[in-house]
Amino acid sequence: MSTTPILSYRELSVAYRAVGGSVEAVRAVTFDVEPRQSFGLVGESGCGKSTLAMATMGYLGDSGFISHGSVSLLGKDLVGMDAGALRAVRGSQIAMVYQDPMASLNPAMTIGRQLTEGPVRHGLFARREAREQAIEMLRGVRLADAERMLDRYPHQLSGGQQQRVVIAMALIARPKLILLDEPTTGLDVTVEAAVLDLIASLKERFGVTLLYISHNLGLVAQVCDRVAIMYGGEIVEIGSVDDIFKNPRHPYTRALLACLPGAGETRRRLPALPGQIPSPGAAIPGCVFGPRCGEFHAGLCDSRPITLERPFLGDHAVRCVRSRAISGAMPASSPAPLRRVPPSSPLVGIEGVSKTYVSAKGPFGLKPAYRTVNANAGLDFEANRSEVLAIVGESGSGKSTFAKILTGLETADEGKIIIGGNDIARTPARRRSRALLKTFQMVFQNPDDTLNPSFSVAAALRRSLKKAGVPRRDLARRVHELLAVVRLPQELGDRRPYRLSGGQKQRVAIARALAAGPSVLVCDEPVSALDVSVQAAITNLLLDVQDSNAMTIILISHDLGLVQHMADRVVVMYAGHVVQFGAARDVYSRPQHPYTEVLLSARLNPDPRRPTHAIPMARRESPAPGKGCCFAARCPRYIGPVCDAEAPPPRPASDRNVFYCHWSPADLARPLPAMPASGSP
Amino acid sequence: MGKAAPTSLPADSGASPARRGSAERFIRLAGLVAYAWRYVRRSGTATFGLTLVAFWVAAALLAPLLPLHDPIAIDYAALNYPYPTLNHWLGVDPKGRDMLARIVWGARIALGLAPVSVLCGYVIGCALGTVAAYFGGWIDTVASRLIDVILAFPVLVLYILLITTVGPSALNIVAAALMSIVPAVARLTRGLILELKTRDFVAAAQLRGESSLYIMFVELLPNARGPVILDACARFGWTIVLIGILGFLGVGLPPPTPDWGGMIREATNVLLVWPHMAIFPCIALATLVIGFNLVADGIAELSNRA
Numbered sequence: 001m002s003t004t005p006i007l008s009y010r011e012l013s014v015a016y017r018a019v020g021g022s023v024e025a026v027r028a029v030t031f032d033v034e035p036r037q038s039f040g041l042v043g044e045s046g047c048g049k050s051t052l053a054m055a056t057m058g059y060l061g062d063s064g065f066i067s068h069g070s071v072s073l074l075g076k077d078l079v080g081m082d083a084g085a086l087r088a089v090r091g092s093q094i095a096m097v098y099q100d101p102m103a104s105l106n107p108a109m110t111i112g113r114q115l116t117e118g119p120v121r122h123g124l125f126a127r128r129e130a131r132e133q134a135i136e137m138l139r140g141v142r143l144a145d146a147e148r149m150l151d152r153y154p155h156q157l158s159g160g161q162q163q164r165v166v167i168a169m170a171l172i173a174r175p176k177l178i179l180l181d182e183p184t185t186g187l188d189v190t191v192e193a194a195v196l197d198l199i200a201s202l203k204e205r206f207g208v209t210l211l212y213i214s215h216n217l218g219l220v221a222q223v224c225d226r227v228a229i230m231y232g233g234e235i236v237e238i239g240s241v242d243d244i245f246k247n248p249r250h251p252y253t254r255a256l257l258a259c260l261p262g263a264g265e266t267r268r269r270l271p272a273l274p275g276q277i278p279s280p281g282a283a284i285p286g287c288v289f290g291p292r293c294g295e296f297h298a299g300l301c302d303s304r305p306i307t308l309e310r311p312f313l314g315d316h317a318v319r320c321v322r323s324r325a326i327s328g329a330m331p332a333s334s335p336a337p338l339r340r341v342p343p344s345s346p347l348v349g350i351e352g353v354s355k356t357y358v359s360a361k362g363p364f365g366l367k368p369a370y371r372t373v374n375a376n377a378g379l380d381f382e383a384n385r386s387e388v389l390a391i392v393g394e395s396g397s398g399k400s401t402f403a404k405i406l407t408g409l410e411t412a413d414e415g416k417i418i419i420g421g422n423d424i425a426r427t428p429a430r431r432r433s434r435a436l437l438k439t440f441q442m443v444f445q446n447p448d449d450t451l452n453p454s455f456s457v458a459a460a461l462r463r464s465l466k467k468a469g470v471p472r473r474d475l476a477r478r479v480h481e482l483l484a485v486v487r488l489p490q491e492l493g494d495r496r497p498y499r500l501s502g503g504q505k506q507r508v509a510i511a512r513a514l515a516a517g518p519s520v521l522v523c524d525e526p527v528s529a530l531d532v533s534v535q536a537a538i539t540n541l542l543l544d545v546q547d548s549n550a551m552t553i554i555l556i557s558h559d560l561g562l563v564q565h566m567a568d569r570v571v572v573m574y575a576g577h578v579v580q581f582g583a584a585r586d587v588y589s590r591p592q593h594p595y596t597e598v599l600l601s602a603r604l605n606p607d608p609r610r611p612t613h614a615i616p617m618a619r620r621e622s623p624a625p626g627k628g629c630c631f632a633a634r635c636p637r638y639i640g641p642v643c644d645a646e647a648p649p650p651r652p653a654s655d656r657n658v659f660y661c662h663w664s665p666a667d668l669a670r671p672l673p674a675m676p677a678s679g680s681p
Numbered sequence: 682m683g684k685a686a687p688t689s690l691p692a693d694s695g696a697s698p699a700r701r702g703s704a705e706r707f708i709r710l711a712g713l714v715a716y717a718w719r720y721v722r723r724s725g726t727a728t729f730g731l732t733l734v735a736f737w738v739a740a741a742l743l744a745p746l747l748p749l750h751d752p753i754a755i756d757y758a759a760l761n762y763p764y765p766t767l768n769h770w771l772g773v774d775p776k777g778r779d780m781l782a783r784i785v786w787g788a789r790i791a792l793g794l795a796p797v798s799v800l801c802g803y804v805i806g807c808a809l810g811t812v813a814a815y816f817g818g819w820i821d822t823v824a825s826r827l828i829d830v831i832l833a834f835p836v837l838v839l840y841i842l843l844i845t846t847v848g849p850s851a852l853n854i855v856a857a858a859l860m861s862i863v864p865a866v867a868r869l870t871r872g873l874i875l876e877l878k879t880r881d882f883v884a885a886a887q888l889r890g891e892s893s894l895y896i897m898f899v900e901l902l903p904n905a906r907g908p909v910i911l912d913a914c915a916r917f918g919w920t921i922v923l924i925g926i927l928g929f930l931g932v933g934l935p936p937p938t939p940d941w942g943g944m945i946r947e948a949t950n951v952l953l954v955w956p957h958m959a960i961f962p963c964i965a966l967a968t969l970v971i972g973f974n975l976v977a978d979g980i981a982e983l984s985n986r987a
Contacts, residue, residue, distance in 0.1 A: 408888070409888070429887045430893070445881075449882065464889050
């Protein structure tokens, strides 16, 4: 360690002022980020990682303050620095990329102005020179047509383009260090892979140091050299990416890695972490993770403050007194797959379901230029009794629209959805019979939106049971039963949603859906808004209730690991079309359709030794949109005009797997050139 | 944080209780009041505002019990020296009636008509806004345009037109106030419901087969209560000013009813000679309105803090 670290934390503690004292959100954090390193800071929500980033940038606001320790950038202490000097540092040496690109771009300013404003203000460039730099930067972040991009407004760009602009903004002042706070969380898998690849190549080109802040272990494994795991405001483990992912020693790190779906056997019970993240300021004697730890030893773990120690070779530190005893196999997960009832006969048939949204846009609404958006274009597949059917695809692929049509929240324009001999594709929920309403129930994505804030848990469940026809005298008993099924303590029944955690809310939402005794449970991204350890518990619960009620789950998700873990069969959608449909195992092991191939190649493995090689998508003009193959414009295996002109025929890859492509299965066996998603660690 | 105040009242922790003794019910009510007072005490703004409002409410309620002069009895002798004296603490008005009695009795007019107007305005406005937002389409278009038209009208002209046509009465004052309360409340509620109806719990209610009426008034409207209550407090003050204006323009309650607006109107002719005759009712009006506005500010402050 002869070089000066770029960023150095020494015993840094950050606190927030609260009623009756202050609450420490970050405690005694000590680590260095070396020049040209990619450093990953990992933790679940509420662990203090964003507070640490804000403290580094000096953005703590009125209520936050550094209570102890120091942060220094290239040897200069940032804590005591006056506002002017701090502003100069922020403009020229540190930059930050936030999670939501739309929130960090000013919607009323052109891209060009936003890019040049900072460097001009800091006197780095003259205005004309800044414009040239901006064009150069936009080219650097691989945005086509950089000159015209300067005059556009943020809303005219896609999410991926916006994030590229934000990265260009961060880079234009040539900072030494870039903080990336969940830089790809809102982006689609394929866009995420491209953005990460871009960041890695820019890092090489400009020699910047990167500090990633993320909850995504796959991302960190793929792009970082050194990783710190945060829990309850403390660093619990820090080491090289191989140390953390191959030889994790802290029980929390191990639990996080073990509960990721997608690795190992499917449908196994994921080892979910019990309990919840401690609330900030909770007084836990000894180890913060103690109350949730499977390796907890009373008298040893709770007797004294635990320090970060280096008991191993190399620079691998762990905040655990029992780290030497913990090694080898990862926490045991129940090997038995959660399945007693195998899938059987078809239950719901979907035949050519189409839905087109018409958006009228014209100046002042005078001359509407009709634009049709195909949300679902001729979907054909069926869902079997007691199976998990997953629908995967990127945002805008029409998977949520399909869920709404199925449940009656929307109606189809064409096609049939057959259940029990009846077509329900055009029957909205308000015209559906009680029995039909009870057949389809739904679990929604956002736990904060899913429950009515005005009703207690028990009141919400009582209402659902009552509407499902449960007699009044049985209501109380059934509410108890439902709470038990979703493993919530009975006393939670009196609480209103604001006093529940995200995972608890999602459990209540599942209980509410189960109240009707549905035969089909439509789950629209049921765990994507939850923390990793909570995701595992909810996934287990969904598989449990699916199995014990012999229920069909239609799982809508963009999380390929979760789908692989849960699904029996998979429907892959692109731009409203089904491009591939087959048994999950077949689709994952032999992705036939070029889009499936691209999608699966972009997965971020939580294993640094299995680097992601995302296949880049093409970008060409489609001569006749709407005709031909929906994926023709982006297809890396584009054949020629036939793809634009003719709808691709169904190709049976096996008896359980169909895809739609002009290539035959034999042609597609040829591998495609891939690009690495990241610079090699 | 930032969301609505997560402090639940003790009253709603249990399910609706079975019949209880009246003593127990009184203790419960007293507990609720004490709780509310402790809650309000955390904000100086709300405490001060509530004190002002409570003062005038007490004055209005106790008016018949207080040892006051008759508010419409005329004391010609006092006109020789109409200023505050030991007999007439705030002096007398240009017709020789006791100012203190008229102000205290006037509080009954303001505090009687304003709540009725605001309450009716809220019932109609919330229903209109909720229905428009929930159903959307042509219902929303018609309702929204109607609201726009009424809000674009010079309201004062409308009142005078209304009241001069049908004559001044308490009912007509309420009707006049409703004309501006209803559209404003409907517009506020409509905006809130438009946002709320996209939430997933509404979809969940549809999927269990709830009627539109249930979704609108049980699922949606209660969740808009925060901003609506806040707006109601401010609108109380605003309506009291409106009633004052109507009285001042001579289209309020007919004389000799002790109405603050009317008192100010009667004092305008002698304003330069006996300014206190206008100033005292103005102070009464201002303190009550400020009280309501401070309560609104305080509630906003408390809900942001919690």
